[in-house]
Amino acid sequence: MSLEFTKIINDIQNMGRYLAYRDREALIDKALAILNDKGADLDFVKNRVRMVRESDVSGYRGAAPPPDAVAQPLNAVIPPPGGQARSTLIAVDGSQVYPNFESSSLYYVLNIGVLVYRHGTDEMPHQETLPGIFYTDGYILDETRQVISNRTVNSRRTVAEIRMLWHQARHLSREPAPRIAMHDGNLLKFFGGSDITDGSSLINEYMGLLVALQDAQTTLTGYVDNPRSSYLISLLHLLDLEPEHISDAMLRTNGEIEGLSDADVMARLLSPGERSVLMVQNSPANYEYKKFNPSHEIAVVYINTSDTKTPHIARLDVPMWVALDNDALDELHRVVLEQCRMQGMRPYPYGLTRADELAYISGREREQVESLVRRELIRNNSVQQSNGSAKANSKVFGRDSHKQGHRLGGFPLDRSSN
Amino acid sequence: MIDQIEENPTHIGHVLRASTNGFDFGTRGNVIDERHSFGSFVLAEIAGAGEACYAIGLIYAIRIADDPFVRELVMATEVKESTLKDQRHNRLVPIETLVLNVGYVYEGGAIVHSMPPRPPLSLTQVHLMPPDWVVAFVAKQDFFRMVLNAGEVPSDDLLAAAVRHAAQFQPDEQAQADYMVRCGRKVASLLTGDLKRIAHILNLMKA
Numbered sequence: 295m296s297l298e299f300t301k302i303i304n305d306i307q308n309m310g311r312y313l314a315y316r317d318r319e320a321l322i323d324k325a326l327a328i329l330n331d332k333g334a335d336l337d338f339v340k341n342r343v344r345m346v347r348e349s350d351v352s353g354y355r356g357a358a359p360p361p362d363a364v365a366q367p368l369n370a371v372i373p374p375p376g377g378q379a380r381s382t383l384i385a386v387d388g389s390q391v392y393p394n395f396e397s398s399s400l401y402y403v404l405n406i407g408v409l410v411y412r413h414g415t416d417e418m419p420h421q422e423t424l425p426g427i428f429y430t431d432g433y434i435l436d437e438t439r440q441v442i443s444n445r446t447v448n449s450r451r452t453v454a455e456i457r458m459l460w461h462q463a464r465h466l467s468r469e470p471a472p473r474i475a476m477h478d479g480n481l482l483k484f485f486g487g488s489d490i491t492d493g494s495s496l497i498n499e500y501m502g503l504l505v506a507l508q509d510a511q512t513t514l515t516g517y518v519d520n521p522r523s524s525y526l527i528s529l530l531h532l533l534d535l536e537p538e539h540i541s542d543a544m545l546r547t548n549g550e551i552e553g554l555s556d557a558d559v560m561a562r563l564l565s566p567g568e569r570s571v572l573m574v575q576n577s578p579a580n581y582e583y584k585k586f587n588p589s590h591e592i593a594v595v596y597i598n599t600s601d602t603k604t605p606h607i608a609r610l611d612v613p614m615w616v617a618l619d620n621d622a623l624d625e626l627h628r629v630v631l632e633q634c635r636m637q638g639m640r641p642y643p644y645g646l647t648r649a650d651e652l653a654y655i656s657g658r659e660r661e662q663v664e665s666l667v668r669r670e671l672i673r674n675n676s677v678q679q680s681n682g683s684a685k686a687n688s689k690v691f692g693r694d695s696h697k698q699g700h701r702l703g704g705f706p707l708d709r710s711s712n
Numbered sequence: 713m714i715d716q717i718e719e720n721p722t723h724i725g726h727v728l729r730a731s732t733n734g735f736d737f738g739t740r741g742n743v744i745d746e747r748h749s750f751g752s753f754v755l756a757e758i759a760g761a762g763e764a765c766y767a768i769g770l771i772y773a774i775r776i777a778d779d780p781f782v783r784e785l786v787m788a789t790e791v792k793e794s795t796l797k798d799q800r801h802n803r804l805v806p807i808e809t810l811v812l813n814v815g816y817v818y819e820g821g822a823i824v825h826s827m828p829p830r831p832p833l834s835l836t837q838v839h840l841m842p843p844d845w846v847v848a849f850v851a852k853q854d855f856f857r858m859v860l861n862a863g864e865v866p867s868d869d870l871l872a873a874a875v876r877h878a879a880q881f882q883p884d885e886q887a888q889a890d891y892m893v894r895c896g897r898k899v900a901s902l903l904t905g906d907l908k909r910i911a912h913i914l915n916l917m918k919a
Contacts, residue, residue, distance in 0.1 A: 418802065419802065
């Protein structure tokens with residue numbers, strides 16, 4: 295009698311999941327062993343990083359210890375600081391409508407949302423949005439008269455978000471409370487690549503804004519939820535290699551612990567509320583930041599934002615001027631925990647959730663913008679441009695599904711008599 | 713009378729959707745108060761009437777919609793005062809109030825206990841009915857039948873709440889007592905043969 299596969303297929307699927315889980319746990323055990331053994335020796339870590347920096351090995355993109363003043367053993371954990379947060383959090387996020395060849399004209403829309411939340415007070419948070427529509431050739435076309443890419447719009451939105459942080463920080467600079475400016479995403483921005491128009495001017499403006507935020511004595515952070523980065527894993531792999539085996543080829547992967555992310559290890563290392571030690575990413579981009587201004591090299595810490603047994607790991611990017619300030623880092627730690635715990639079972643900064651909500655441009659709003667643009671084009675006799683595509687027009691007919699009739703409308707009220 | 717509406721500070725929302733049977737109106741969460749009470753009388757101008765004409769309705773349900781964000785917040789161990797203020801004042805969380813039409817009134821003052829000829833349009837202002845209008849409207853109890861026979865509304869509770877709401881505007885205690893007796897008799901006459909329901913509504917009216 296042949297094997298009835300239908301009767302064991304579920305078990306095989308379960309077996310696959312179990313083995314994958316078991317193997318992953320074994321990998322994490324291995325990573326933690328390296329962390330607690332070799333990562334605990336800060337001099338050993340520094341020597342290993344120095345080896346790859348000073349040799350002809352160029353492919354190392356893992357973590358490195360920060361400057362000596364704030365360097366600690368890699369396996370150290372920082373408990374949640376006591377006391378209540380007293381800072382003013384400025385949280386920002388953005389949304390966009392990309393240029394669309396099917397619309398009546400070429401334009402793009404940015405909407406930046408910001409929430410200002412004053413910790414340690416009962417004040418109502420301040421909310422603000424900054425929408426803008428960009429339609430002139432200078433904005434829409436690149437130097438070859440081609441329409442700009444979506445990545446260009448994203449990059450401009452990112453710079454607009456940081457600009458908004460700076461405006462708010464400057465506005466609040468007269469208040470005694472410390473200011474924390476929080477951006478949704480990493481801080482190590484790279485506006486290079488052939489498909490980003492004016493990337494160099496964007497990076498210059500971004501760097502200028504970092505200077506301005508530092509001058510405004512603002513704690514800047516980039517919040518990365520559910521990070522996939524593996525800077526620490528790469529460093530652990532480097533620590534585990536024999537010196538003679540250190541080469542670009544060996545550093546191309548993370549060896550035995552390939553596939554793990556830093557968050558996997560941090561989820562086991564950090565108890566609720568704890569954060570990791572500071573690290574910096576060893577990369578050409580970060581080196582450029584450091585060359586521009588040593589205060590602008592980007593450091594990272596991992597933090598367990600959960601207050602339950604189920605860990606939730608986030609990454610905080612901070613510029614070096616924040617990393618070197620223990621008080622600022624402690625206050626950031628407090629604010630992040632307070633913000634995340636406002637949201638119950640899904641720890642995420644309340645301010646960022648609200649900023650996202652403020653910035654979000656819904657599908658219906660996109661249609662309304664397009665409708666207004668079309669009306670203005672017709673009013674200004676730009677009829678040939680205002681027709682749009684037949685495809686875009688025809689879509690409108692099938693999408694009016696949100697209307698809701700009055701629920702009593704179909705029911706005669708006086709149905710019976712006495 | 714119409715001037716009273718224009719000057720009245722009792723604007724309590726805007727129509728979201730409507731039919732001749734009733735309408736729903738929306739209000740921001742931070743402005744809801746005792747004016748938005750179950751059984752209150754409200755007015756909304758009727759579309760396209762030659763002379764000003766208002767639908768008269770009774771609030772029969774108030775709904776506060778949740779959203780995923782609020783669901784997350786209620787799971788938190790503590791909701792800070794700043795967060796509460798942000799949610800209630802800054803966020804555009806509408807409260808939907810549902811109204812059953814029970815009559816209409818013309819600018820000249822003629823009151824009709826029947827469904828209005830047309831519904832109010834979307835975004836029409838909704839006002840709380842001035843007390844003297846309420847007294848004038850409940851001088852007759854013809855609208856009781858509309859309430860008692862209305863589907864999808866808690867008729868008995870709604871009628872009792874409306875009676876109690878109108879009673880507070882009677883000029884004195886004697887008038888209030890007379891009014892309650894008239895209402896009780898009307899209920900009894902409309903529900904002949906259903907003594908349990910009569911008793912239930914009368915109890916609710918006294919509550």
